[in-house]
Amino acid sequence: MHAYRTHNCGALRAHDAGSSVRLSGWIHRKRDHGGVLFIDLRDHFGLTQIVVGPGSPAFETLDRARLESVVTITGDAVAREGGAVNANLATGDIEVRAQTVTIQSAATELPLPVAGDAEYPEDIRLKYRFLDLRRERLHANMMLRSNVIASLRRRMIDQGFTEFQTPILTASSPEGARDYLVPSRVHPGKFYALPQAPQMFKQLLMVAGFDRYFQIAPCFRDEDARADRSPGEFYQLDFEMSFVTQDDVFAAIEPVLAGVFEENAGFGGRTPWAVTQGAFPRIPYAESMLKYGNDKPDLRNPLVIQDVTEHFRGSGFGLFAKMVEAGNVVRAIPSPGTAEKSRKFFDDMNDWARAEGYAGLGYVTRKGGEFGGPIAKNHGEAGIQAVYDQLGLGPDDGCFFAAGKEPQAAKLAGLARTRVGQELGLIEQNVFKFCWIVDFPMFEYDEDAKKIDFSHNPFSMPQGELEALETQDPLTIKAYQYDIVCNGVELSSGAIRNHRPEIMYKAFEIAGYSAADVDANFSGMINAFKFGAPPHGGSAPGVDRMVMLIADEPNIREVVVFPMNQKAEDLMMNAPAPATMKQLRELHIRTVD
Numbered sequence: 131m132h133a134y135r136t137h138n139c140g141a142l143r144a145h146d147a148g149s150s151v152r153l154s155g156w157i158h159r160k161r162d163h164g165g166v167l168f169i170d171l172r173d174h175f176g177l178t179q180i181v182v183g184p185g186s187p188a189f190e191t192l193d194r195a196r197l198e199s200v201v202t203i204t205g206d207a208v209a210r211e212g213g214a215v216n217a218n219l220a221t222g223d224i225e226v227r228a229q230t231v232t233i234q235s236a237a238t239e240l241p242l243p244v245a246g247d248a249e250y251p252e253d254i255r256l257k258y259r260f261l262d263l264r265r266e267r268l269h270a271n272m273m274l275r276s277n278v279i280a281s282l283r284r285r286m287i288d289q290g291f292t293e294f295q296t297p298i299l300t301a302s303s304p305e306g307a308r309d310y311l312v313p314s315r316v317h318p319g320k321f322y323a324l325p326q327a328p329q330m331f332k333q334l335l336m337v338a339g340f341d342r343y344f345q346i347a348p349c350f351r352d353e354d355a356r357a358d359r360s361p362g363e364f365y366q367l368d369f370e371m372s373f374v375t376q377d378d379v380f381a382a383i384e385p386v387l388a389g390v391f392e393e394n395a396g397f398g399g400r401t402p403w404a405v406t407q408g409a410f411p412r413i414p415y416a417e418s419m420l421k422y423g424n425d426k427p428d429l430r431n432p433l434v435i436q437d438v439t440e441h442f443r444g445s446g447f448g449l450f451a452k453m454v455e456a457g458n459v460v461r462a463i464p465s466p467g468t469a470e471k472s473r474k475f476f477d478d479m480n481d482w483a484r485a486e487g488y489a490g491l492g493y494v495t496r497k498g499g500e501f502g503g504p505i506a507k508n509h510g511e512a513g514i515q516a517v518y519d520q521l522g523l524g525p526d527d528g529c530f531f532a533a534g535k536e537p538q539a540a541k542l543a544g545l546a547r548t549r550v551g552q553e554l555g556l557i558e559q560n561v562f563k564f565c566w567i568v569d570f571p572m573f574e575y576d577e578d579a580k581k582i583d584f585s586h587n588p589f590s591m592p593q594g595e596l597e598a599l600e601t602q603d604p605l606t607i608k609a610y611q612y613d614i615v616c617n618g619v620e621l622s623s624g625a626i627r628n629h630r631p632e633i634m635y636k637a638f639e640i641a642g643y644s645a646a647d648v649d650a651n652f653s654g655m656i657n658a659f660k661f662g663a664p665p666h667g668g669s670a671p672g673v674d675r676m677v678m679l680i681a682d683e684p685n686i687r688e689v690v691v692f693p694m695n696q697k698a699e700d701l702m703m704n705a706p707a708p709a710t711m712k713q714l715r716e717l718h719i720r721t722v723d
Contacts, residue, residue: 134202140176144223147209151226153178154202154234156264157195159245167192170245171203171226174269179216179225180205188231198237198244198264205229252687257701259692271689274397275677279346281393282367282673285386291344291369296331298324298348303651308352310362318718324350327670329589330655332370333627336666337658344369346673354696357685358619358675361698366622370668376610376626379667380566384410387614387621387671391562394680406564410614414569423461423544425567428618430558431551435543438462438531441517447508450492453533460533461543462521465550469497469526475553476503479530482549488542492531499525548618562616562679569593570611573604573640583641586611589655590625591667592637599636614671616679624669631659 134154142151155173162168169180169192180203182189188203195201205228216222241257242250244264255262262268283293302309302323309323325331327349335343347368355361367386371379388405395402411429418425421434439459442450450460468475476493483491494514495502506514523529530550532542551557572592574585582604590609592598598607610626628634634656638648648656677689687693694700714721 131204138175139171139173139178140220142178142207142221142224142226144209146207147224149207150204151207152202152204153180153226155200156244157192157197157199157201157237160192160197162193169228171201172264176220178221179219180228181208181225182228186228188228191231191233192228195233196237196239198240198261199233200235200237202232202234203228203230252695253701256687256693256695259702263691268688270398271677271681271683272691274394274681275673275689275691278390278394278677278680279365279673281390282386283346285389286344286367286369289342289382289386291342292340293345294335294340294343295345296325296328296335296347300325300331301654303330310350310352313717313719315716315718326351327366328368330652332368332668333589333629333655333666334658336370336372337661337663339372339664341372342369343371343668347670352698355694355698358678360674360686360690360693361696362694365673366670367673368668368670370666372664372666374626374665374667376568376612376667379624379626379669380410380412380612383614383669383671384564387564387616387676390676391616391680395562397680397682401560404561406562410564410566412566412568415567415571415608416569418567419540420461423540423542423547425570425613426615426618426620427565427567428548428551428557429563429565430561430617431547432556432558433464433547433551435540435547436462436464436521438517438520441513441520442509445509445513447505450505450509450531450533458534459536459539460531461539462517463530463532463543463546463550464521464523465493465528465530465554466523466556467526467554468495468528471495471528473502476528476530479546479549479553483532483542483546486542486545488532488538489534491542491546492533494529494531496523496525496527496529505531564614564616567613567615568611569608570613571605572607572609572611572637575605581642584637587623587625588637588641589628589634591628592633596630596633596636599633599640604640610667612669614669616676619675619679621675622669622671624667626665626667629659629663629665631656634659 131152136152139153139155153171155171158170158172158177160167160169165184167182167189170177171180182192203226205226207224208227210223210225242254242261244261247267263272299312299322303326307326312322312324314320314322328345328347332343345368347366348363349366350363353361371382391405395405415425418427420437423435437459439454442460443454445451454460476495480491492505493503494506501511501514521529530546532539532546570586572585573582576583586609590611593608593610613623614621628637635645635648674686674690678686681689683689
């Protein structure tokens with residue numbers, strides 16, 4: 131018999147009854163029923179119930195053992211009888227009558243329980259992450275993550291992509307988020323940077339002639355944590371393709387993403403969630419900002435924002451009329467089926483908008499065809515009916531209004547759309563809805579710097595190429611840039627790349643950079659392009675965010691094995707930590723308090 135186990139803790143079935151078995155695992159739960167000890171023994175694969183009678187030589191040892199001690203138990207598999215069968219457990223038809231036990235590792239008192247779903251403070255969970263990972267939900271999430279990555283890799287290879295690994299120690303980039311810097315011992319005063327993404331390297335692989343590249347790539351950015359973004363590091367499905375149009379990129383990655391989500395749609399034994407079928411919808415950036423108030427729309431929400439600015443020009447509702455004359459806009463957020471809602475629902479929405487830092491959220495109520503609220507009273511019934519006709523609203527529907535400068539009004543309307551959809555229970559459940567956001571503006575005006583700057587990605591090909599850069603108002607130029615969005619979460623940005631040096635120099639010139647600046651900051655890429663570069667493009671969907679969506683977790687830390695806290699600290703390994711004086715001297719570094 132094997133030293134530790136003949137079976138794992140999820141393997142035994144009814145046909146194993148009568149066998150002598152050996153199991154190893156952690157003591158998950160203990161129950162004493164009238165002097166008979168019942169133990170749930172757990173390993174990676176599942177649970178098996180162990181029964182120990184008072185006459186067994188194993189009784190005293192197991193009775194003293196704390197929860198989460200690691201033990202090896204030898205005994206007989208016995209069929210459970212009648213009501214003792216546990217249909218919710220894969221091994222529920224049998225139990226093991228323990229004969230001997232060996233304590234492999236005794237556990238001390240636990241800082242947090244493993245059994246059960248009780249919530250514990252984040253700092254405790256992260257400090258003792260190895261215990262947290264023993265819990266059923268977290269353990270399942272990490273197995274899901276592994277399955278997703280394996281599925282992505284398999285599907286990309288099936289699509290003709292080749293996996294390459296790009297450098298981790300590289301040069302700092304002046305674009306994007308803050309870098310993590312690594313000092314060089316052999317080059318005093320010089321630093322490597324950890325890659326924010328393999329962007330330049332994957333483009334150089336296309337220049338090198340490899341045609342289709344992918345990598346499950348680690349990326350490092352020194353930025354603050356968010357619910358859908360880990361501080362420090364994250365992983366993405368990085369890919370690039372040569373001799374492709376935007377349509378080719380979409381056609382290659384859509385079946386990969388849809389397939390991975392479909393494959394794992396029944397995660398955790400739930401009824402499988404539906405996944406967008408066929409080509410993902412494509413929504414121009416300007417349309418998304420108008421209809422949804424952001425560039426990552428949640429299409430599960432049926433509400434569509436509309437511009438109603440002209441309805442209030444010269445209106446009897448003086449506040450909006452004055453704002454419109456001053457060049458502001460008014461956006462309407464439909465609120466269907468609110469006849470049974472009290473006035474408090476609308477006032478609470480207004481208070482919420484103020485708490486978000488806005489002046490407020492106007493509204494119109496309607497019940498049985500009768501309008502209510504100060505906007506309706508001052509604007510007039512005919513005027514409000516015209517707004518309702520545009521929105522397609524009925525006699526028992528309400529409406530909210532966001533007014534202000536276009537960016538602020540759009541943002542408030544987008545936030546209100548989400549909140550109204552949630553409050554009214556309109557968000558479609560158990561579905562993954564994908565879309566592409568396309569036609570991003572190439573440039574934007576930076577109010578702080580008082581200059582034109584890149585709006586999305588400086589290495590994207592402008593639509594219209596060099597002619598557009600030379601003849602169009604820069605703020606009207608669109609780029610071959612696109613985002614993949616699922617359920618309101620941006621999975622990645624991507625683009626057809628600018629592979630021609632003359633177009634790159636001109637694009638950077640418009641943004642205020644000289645040719646010398648481009649040569650100095652992006653020498654590796656610009657020099658390579660001068661030796662013949664294919665048209666190419668790609669994207670990089672975030673692996674962590676995909677797993678978070680599939681697992682239906684609200685925070686990305688629940689799907690990362692060893693995450694940092696919101697302050698970018700690893701509480702388990704005590705990082706970051708001070709360096710020793712010897713280390714600092716070797717790196718030619720002096721710290722300043």
